[in-house]
Amino acid sequence: MPGYFVADKDSTPEKLIFNRTGVLHWVAEPSPGIDPLKVEVRLFDKLFLSENPGELDNWLDDLNPESKVVMTCAYVVPALRDAAVDDKFQFKRLGYFVADKDSTPEKLIFNRTVTLRDNYGKAWK
Numbered sequence: 025m026p027g028y029f030v031a032d033k034d035s036t037p038e039k040l041i042f043n044r045t046g047v048l049h050w051v052a053e054p055s056p057g058i059d060p061l062k063v064e065v066r067l068f069d070k071l072f073l074s075e076n077p078g079e080l081d082n083w084l085d086d087l088n089p090e091s092k093v094v095m096t097c098a099y100v101v102p103a104l105r106d107a108a109v110d111d112k113f114q115f116k117r118l119g120y121f122v123a124d125k126d127s128t129p130e131k132l133i134f135n136r137t138v139t140l141r142d143n144y145g146k147a148w149k
Contacts, residue, residue: 060099063132066124067093100134107132 124133
């Protein structure tokens with residue numbers, strides 16, 4: 025099954041984590057003289073692990089630790105440099121994103137609002 029490696033700036037080859045996934049993502053080579061823009065991306069997912077946390081004895085134990093994942097080293101096309109708060113974009117194969125109010129000209133931040141493929145209910149079937 026295909027997969028990808030998760031790494032950050034402090035990762036060494038021994039610390040890389042391999043995550044399996046069913047989708048391959050290709051990164052295009054930028055045009056000569058045009059560098060991609062480094063941004064922060066926040067990926068939001070469901071807040072609870074179960075479908076109905078209110079039925080549990082302790083709903084706090086059901087919080088999804090992956091409900092917010094912050095990727096500080098993502099790259100987008102330079103055309104997004106002038107994105108204003110609440111501007112909306114589709115990032116291919118990832119979902120729909122909106123420019124966050126915490127963005128500055130020096131540090132753009134995009135929040136995923138909708139994934140392109142939602143498997144929310146499938147986990148309980």
